[in-house]
Amino acid sequence: MPQPRTDLLRALPQVEELMQAAPMRALENIIPRVMLVDCARAAVDAQRKRILAGEAETVDAEAILTTACNSALATLRPSLRRVINATGVVIHTNLGRSPLAESAVQAVVEAARGYSTLEYSVTNMARGSRHAHVEHLICTLTGAEAAIAVNNNAAAVMMVLAEFAADHEAIVSRGELVEIGGSFRVPDIMAQSNARMVEVGTTNKTHPADYERALTPDTAMLLKVHPSNYRMIGFTESVSKTDLRRIADSENTRRHAAGLDVPDVLVYEDQGSGAFIHLDVFGEYAEPTVRESLQGGCDLVSFSGDKLLGGPQAGIVVGKKEYIDRLKKHPLARALRLDKMTLAALEATLRLYLDPEAALREIPTLRMLTEDATVVRERAEALMHALRKRVAPRQAHLSIVEETGRAGGGSLPMCDIDTFCVRMEFKAGNAQNCEEHLQRDREVPVISRIKRECVLFDARTIAEGDIPEIVDAVGSYFDTLASAKEA
């Protein structure tokens, strides 16, 4: 017979009782008392709610105390912390996109620890420019005349539109009015920067004549947006950069001949992923490089620092010097500027590209994307063997399975990346509970995925050094099962 509710409510421990318990008293040495009281109260309240909802049939004061202690301990953990990415998604936006190369990490540490030449030129022994640290490298690597880096690519797009298309018309294909991750939608960014959006073409097909017909003396820009995270296939057509260049050139010639006192129409591409190296392994679907976009005739091209480039979060605009100079003077360039740590990471990442082989080897994003599947398989096997030493056959069956991965981060959406996973099929416990333990109860959470009641650890995005931590985490899951049984 279940106890009546009032009995249960009466059996709930007082917050003060919990505070007197030995584990709580021990925590008082490391956690402020007010926070402990909050955690104790929250644990009691949660149990009271369960009783009132008819979800609890007993009151276990010990369990409430454990919950309170665990949530108190959780407050000690930093909110932003390392996780192990066993999802196989290389540029995982929720997990921080691109991990930095070792030399970039070192550069960040150096810049963060002390003073730096952030805005000082030792050559001139006077004030220097923050932009100077990366501009020359970006130009060397892309063939651009000039460059500027800001906080992220969304900021870069915003700044370009605000400078060149505010109160003017910018023509964009309906096939390119994209949304990239919840909060970046091309029409919204245009509205925000006061550019008047002129949509042309249809969802699947846009022709050069569509742009030509939409031109007016008020047109300031032909905007091309790379449909980063999707591709249209079948009956589709879009207008190439070279065609946009041709359309802009003939319009500009016409304007000059007519003596019109309006600025030139410029061609701007929001390229998104920011490839500096053509990744041949992805064949026809490899992302075009920034250099190719410039050679195709764009006046300006913008892209992210932490997608295919594999550096820190940043937005980079490259192109004609006269235009970049105007951007450098825009108030948004000041508001959206990079801090010294990001600049340090960006400069170090760019330096690696001076030797493309070093870039492919040392920039984690590039290495993971291009690593041979046989090497990934070897790492999967190493993980499986390590797991077998900790996990008994009666707990789980372990095997290697072939899977197809994705680059993520709105890059290479058409590219299947062959990969190998360790699959864990449960003989004790289950995939959902295990995943919960791996994410919620671990100092370093392990993010895996579930497929058909099995947990998969994708070896493409895990490092050799992650293996002991994954083994520990999985072992600890089966330990909690065993101790729950004993209790």
Ligand SMILES: *Cc1c(COP(=O)(O)O)cnc(C)c1O
């Ligand atoms: C990713 C992306 C953005 C946004 O870039 P952030 O660096 O994330 O701000 C904008 N445009 C395109 C085409 C993208 O792919």
